[in-house]
Amino acid sequence: MSEQIDKSEKTTNEGSSRRRLPPKERRQQIIDEAVRFFAEVGLSGKTRDLAKRLGVTQSLLFNxxxxxxDLLEAVYEKVYLGRLSADWPERLTDRSVPLRARLLAFYQEYSALIFERHWMRIFMFSGLAGADLNHRYLKHLGDVIFRPLLDETASLAQSDVCPTMEDIWNLHGGIVYIGIRQHIYCMPGPEYPEEPIAKAIDKYLLLFGIPHDA
Amino acid sequence: MSEQIDKSEKTTNEGSSRRRLPPKERRQQIIDEAVRFFAEVGLSGKTRDLAKRLGVTQSLLFNxxxxxxDLLEAVYEKVYLGRLSADWPERLTDRSVPLRARLLAFYQEYSALIFERHWMRIFMFSGLAGADLNHRYLKHLGDVIFRPLLDETASLAQSDVCPTMEDIWNLHGGIVYIGIRQHIYCMPGPEYPEEPIAKAIDKYLLLFGIPHDA
DNA sequence: AGCTTTACAGATCATGTGATCAATAAGATT
DNA sequence: AATCTTATTGATCACATGATCTGTAAAGCT
Incomplete structure (x- = not known):
């Protein structure tokens, strides 16, 4: 009879019995769900609620x-890591390719990576919390993306307007704001983000009189 | 002797005795400090910490x-209310003034209003929390600012590029991102925001071939 | 000065929350 | 099948936190 009960419990969705997972696997499972969880409810989300989502006990998290x-740190790492491909710095400075093509390629790929609910919200939450990883990420972005981009722009600028780092920030901010609207403010965004992104890039190039094939 | 003790307590900074304030005044005092408090630590800030800042007991807040x-609602209202002057819609559509001048005037004033730590952070916190006021504010912004702006732009556009709402969002996002960098990510911003703002506007006008005096 | 009103403090409740630990059972090994 | 290892549970602790309630004293009035 107890066997019958056990079987019925096994068919019960998730609430059945304890399932032993290899530590590595369980750890990943926790982190993955934690990313989704904290991205949704904020960093002050309760461990008990997260455990409930995972179908495990709250005490297991502390194992x-x-x-x-520490869990939040793991969440940060999971989300932040690998968000910036290492080969972009070179691709952005490859002058055998027109600057416009480089910018398009970069922001098409980059936007595809960051216009994602989990990333956007975790990034904003951790930014508001003053997380160190946030500052380091932005510093990194400035070093390996913005600085080279400014140099490339300056070397091609035809108009009398001198490019500054603020121009890069404006280009970047205008594009990133698409994701902010969608995932932070939960507003409808453009159907094809590629279009406004391309337009933003063209607007940027136009300001400095840089032709599309330069 | 007890009198002496009383006197010494009175000289003690703030921790002395209870000070009776008129309810209206106390209420305002609480709201004002709550704005600063929640803007700093987030909406999950603890009422006891807020009370400590005010130099009153936590129970008083619930009076x-x-x-x-309810307190958070009052904070929202305090921060959101009056953030959008009522006369902007007409000023933005006053065609006796060049569009560039109108845009400059608007964003100079608007940025002065919103590039403020309390507003920026409360807005972001409440946005992440999905607060209704947030959505209503953005809807309002779209109705009374963006929509007219799009019409004005379209009526003056000279180039073959057709202005869309996404172009307005890009202009707006690029400018607002200055404040996000400073107050959400706590990064150094431009010394004079007027300069990058003006440049963003000129970039916008240039895309549609709108001269400065049109 | 004595009286009344009520803004305020202090103690307290009920529940929430991060964290701990001994007991248990799932799965591998023999 | 019996045994061992350890991933997982359930109970629990200590403290935090929103909210309540009663007594107190500060200000206004007579």
């Missing part, structure tokens, strides 16, 4: 992460 | 606001 902050 | 959510 894999000493503190909640 | 003025039935729940913490």
């Amino acid at each position: 894999y992460f000493a503190t909640k902050d | 003025y606001f039935a729940t913490k959510d």
